[in-house]
Amino acid sequence: MLTKLSVFLFVLAALLLLMACVKADRVRGWRESLNPSAPDIPDAAFVVARLALLGVAVGCVVTGVRGLGVEDASKWSDDELKSAVAGATAALDGSYTYGGPLDDGEPVDFDGEYTRTIEDEIAEHGGGDAPGDGVDAELTGTATADEARYRITASGSGTSFCMHVKRVHKGYIETVVPGLSGDDAVVKEPKYTFTVSSRAGEC
Structure with missing residues (x-):
């Protein structure tokens, strides 16, 4: 059970890292195509979003590694x-x-x-x-x-x-x-x- 949860967290962390790597211009382009009248997003907002995504990704990785450790410690090899x-x-x-x-x-x-x-x-x-x-x-x-x-x-x-x-x-x-x-x-x-x-x- 913990192994499956850890794998899910690792996959989620990878997706969050991919999201953090998306360029700001591409996001602006997508947003403008969906809502041309929407106000422009400042660069500072992208920095904050990237930091938040990276923080959550790191948390997922740490939790996943700990889960694998607990799983290993609860079973005999x-x-x-x-x-x-x-x-x-x-x-x-x-x-x-x-x-x-x-x-x-x-x-x-x-x-x-x-x-x-x-x-x-x-x-x-x-x-x-x-x-x-x-x-x-x-x-x-x-x-x-x-x-x-x-x-x-x-x-x-x-x-x-x-x-x-x-x-x-x-x-x-x-x-x-x-x-x-x-x-x-x-x-x-x-x-x-x-x-x-x-x-x-x-x-």
Whole structure:
């Protein structure tokens, strides 16, 4: 929408500049042919008119350029998305989390919390003029308790990426919890590491 408005403003600016370049004698000739009894137009009036036309033309150009800038900042380019996905993949790969002592093997919330994690990470790695939103991580296929694939897209970009996420059980951590009777208890919590990879194209 803003692009169309900017193009209209550029065309309007060009027409105004053409009008400002019309010679005074030609305007007087046109006016006399339409109304021979009309009083003559002074040269000062043409100067004022040209300045006004030039001012409006410059305003149209400035507004059009700003509109294109706003349009560009509100959409992802293919290169921006490619770079952001690569950065998010590197950041998520090797990340880890701990489970509670009673949820050993609990499935990952791939369709909720982890989806938001991916989208936020990609937006954070957008950089440049990339917007801070508009990223969509769509779960594809059937996710298991420890593995899922996502189709990554973003508004304005015509490309898509496939991100593969797998959770690997990396043993346990032990936490000593003091007991009320003086006997310490050892609580084991599972540690999970995520391996994340991505590639261009559909999953």
